[in-house]
Amino acid sequence: MNQYDTICGPATAIGGAVAVIRIAGPDAIAIGNRIWHGREPLSRECARKMLLGRAGGDHVLAVCMPAPASYTGDDVVEIHCHGGAAAARSVLRTALEAGCRMAEPGEFTCRAFLNGKLDLVKAEAVAEIVAARSDTALRLAERQLAGALSRELQDLRTALVEILAECESHLDFPDEELDWEPDLAAGLDRPIALTERLSASAHAGSVLRDGIRVVIAGRPNVGKSSLMNRLLGYDRAIVTAIPGTTRDTLEEPLTLADIPIRLTDTAGVRDGGDHIEQIGIERSRQTMATAEVIFLVLDASAPAPAAEWAAWQQDPRMLVIWNKIDLVPDRVLPELPVPSVRLSTLTGENLTALADAFRQLVWGSSDWSEPELAVNSRHAAELAVIGQLLPEAAGSLRREEWEVAAIPLRSAIAAVDRITGENADPDLLERIFSRFCIGK
Numbered sequence: 001m002n003q004y005d006t007i008c009g010p011a012t013a014i015g016g017a018v019a020v021i022r023i024a025g026p027d028a029i030a031i032g033n034r035i036w037h038g039r040e041p042l043s044r045e046c047a048r049k050m051l052l053g054r055a056g057g058d059h060v061l062a063v064c065m066p067a068p069a070s071y072t073g074d075d076v077v078e079i080h081c082h083g084g085a086a087a088a089r090s091v092l093r094t095a096l097e098a099g100c101r102m103a104e105p106g107e108f109t110c111r112a113f114l115n116g117k118l119d120l121v122k123a124e125a126v127a128e129i130v131a132a133r134s135d136t137a138l139r140l141a142e143r144q145l146a147g148a149l150s151r152e153l154q155d156l157r158t159a160l161v162e163i164l165a166e167c168e169s170h171l172d173f174p175d176e177e178l179d180w181e182p183d184l185a186a187g188l189d190r191p192i193a194l195t196e197r198l199s200a201s202a203h204a205g206s207v208l209r210d211g212i213r214v215v216i217a218g219r220p221n222v223g224k225s226s227l228m229n230r231l232l233g234y235d236r237a238i239v240t241a242i243p244g245t246t247r248d249t250l251e252e253p254l255t256l257a258d259i260p261i262r263l264t265d266t267a268g269v270r271d272g273g274d275h276i277e278q279i280g281i282e283r284s285r286q287t288m289a290t291a292e293v294i295f296l297v298l299d300a301s302a303p304a305p306a307a308e309w310a311a312w313q314q315d316p317r318m319l320v321i322w323n324k325i326d327l328v329p330d331r332v333l334p335e336l337p338v339p340s341v342r343l344s345t346l347t348g349e350n351l352t353a354l355a356d357a358f359r360q361l362v363w364g365s366s367d368w369s370e371p372e373l374a375v376n377s378r379h380a381a382e383l384a385v386i387g388q389l390l391p392e393a394a395g396s397l398r399r400e401e402w403e404v405a406a407i408p409l410r411s412a413i414a415a416v417d418r419i420t421g422e423n424a425d426p427d428l429l430e431r432i433f434s435r436f437c438i439g440k
């Protein structure tokens, strides 16, 4: 990514009513004027005004956002043309012919980062807003973009820098009677607590960003595929009264209890069946092995489950679903050592109980409230490093070993800087921004 090129890319998904082509870089306005023609040329004087004109043979709107008051921090021109692949491509082609280079994935946001418009944590939030699959994940990403996490990290950094400065003045002026902080180690209590709090948010961050893998398992004919269809809200899986209907695993994304999940329906596990069914059953077992949550469906109208399920009942990933209670509404069901719900996928009765039990299983509590912020795995890895370094530094400070204490303090500050992208190395930037979509 060369920062001095003028780049272009589609800022909207192709296929909508309107497509936005974004041009950014030192020649953006000149190139904009080469491909767009209106009553007056694009210039600083018409900043942030929508102007009607023509480009690539189409009637389009153009808006000019001169540096530094633009998303990327350099000159930006956006052309709003008719949506649809051909119309957008035509404008894009003329921009390329007029001297632009096609933007790499995430290159606009990368420029915003390099121009100091946002730190790395905020840049990541931009991608997360685009990728958010639940309202909670979206709000989390919006707060991160607004600076909720950046502020905490800034606080952490400031506290560490102050302690390091004190530590270094002990080294520089060992014999002077300065106004020394009496208990420097205690000054690390708050940074340590903050690091722990941020680290603890990683689980929520991973659940809300990456979602979790949920598998529907059980014997044939208990209603696994019916449950899949009910949760999806449409008939995705084939449902019949014949045991062994589902032969292969079937995966779909959805949101349950505001948690993004990948839900997999599996072939009912039983002995016998033909060769194809046995391959399907082997897949079911493999899918279950890697699942984070297992919905074990049992038929409430059938005799108590066979002993083979007993082992599964010890599994902390398990949520037992007694299905078909419409057939036996008054039946007293056996107590189980794992959470269980009773419902009917046929009538939809009690499905909300499943969402509640699922929320409880994932968050470990029924009164889970949305976190203010949640770190991602990259942040968590650095926070783990900081979490080790700070107690080490505190120990040295208590022993008044200033020189020794300064080493972990410096390393911890460097780790905070890696999170926010201060002095970030190009490989890291490449890794992060390549996950963005083109035009973002």
Ligand SMILES: Nc1nc2c(ncn2[C@@H]2O[C@H](COP(=O)(O)OP(=O)(O)OP(=O)(O)O)[C@@H](O)[C@H]2O)c(=O)[nH]1
Residues within 6 Å of the ligand: 218, 219, 220, 221, 222, 223, 224, 225, 226, 227, 238, 239, 240, 241, 242, 243, 244, 245, 246, 247, 266, 267, 268, 269, 323, 324, 325, 326, 327, 343, 344, 345, 346, 347
């Ligand atoms: N009465 C009643 N019938 C149900 C309910 N859920 C599913 N069924 C019926 O049970 C039969 C089996 O349903 P499926 O969803 O195909 O069961 P499955 O567990 O996917 O079965 P396999 O794919 O063979 O493993 C069908 O005839 C469904 O209509 C329920 O809640 N109540």
Ligand SMILES: [Mg+2]
Residues within 6 Å of the ligand: 224, 225, 226, 237, 238, 239, 245, 246, 265, 266, 267, 268
């Ligand atoms: Mg099925």
